[in-house]
Amino acid sequence: MKTIRLGDEAPNFTAETTEGDINFHEWLGDSWGILFSHPADYTPVCTTELGAVAKYKKEFDKRNTKVIALSVDGLESHKDWIKDINATQNTTVNFPIIADEDHKVSNLYDMIHPNADSKHTVRSVFVIAPDKTVKLTITYPASTGRNFDELLRVIDSLQLTAYHKVATPANWTDGDDCVIVPAVSSEEAKKMFPKGFNEVRPYLRMTPQPNKN
């Protein structure tokens, strides 16, 4: 099993999901993607997480981002559990869940950490860019539900870097000033950032968020 590092190509796979069989790369198409695992169906924290993700659909769509979940439970279990998620979280699950009973995808993405739990996936997240490179990996313990606002924040930051050549400083939130990436010279920056920039230091140049009015 190869460790997946930032910049690697996200391994491709075929899988059975609650929305039919998929080839992962074909399913992603030209979108950004989030692949995330949860320990098991019919567990309390997972139920709240998948309900939360369903409610964020508009936010993911705005960011051209497709979301897919995974656990080592089977398809029938996933399908039955979705009814519970919908009923208890007051939503409709609107993304596929991979049934990874044979651990094929879990092993490919190193989602089972045997010293934490030998049978179940931990809470892994992979953010994948349209060119299929891995842009973010995080691993949470089974007992801690993830912060999906933070995931949206990271996707916003990644997209600002990809499309506007700015990075985001500590505790940045949407609308705050951004950092001009070091690869852009100050001469180039004058043309690229018509709102101007503040050169605090030659290596620290702040500019208003480029995609905001």
Ligand code: BEZ
């Ligand atoms: C869960 O809901 O998935 C969970 C809760 C406590 C400990 C481990 C898992």
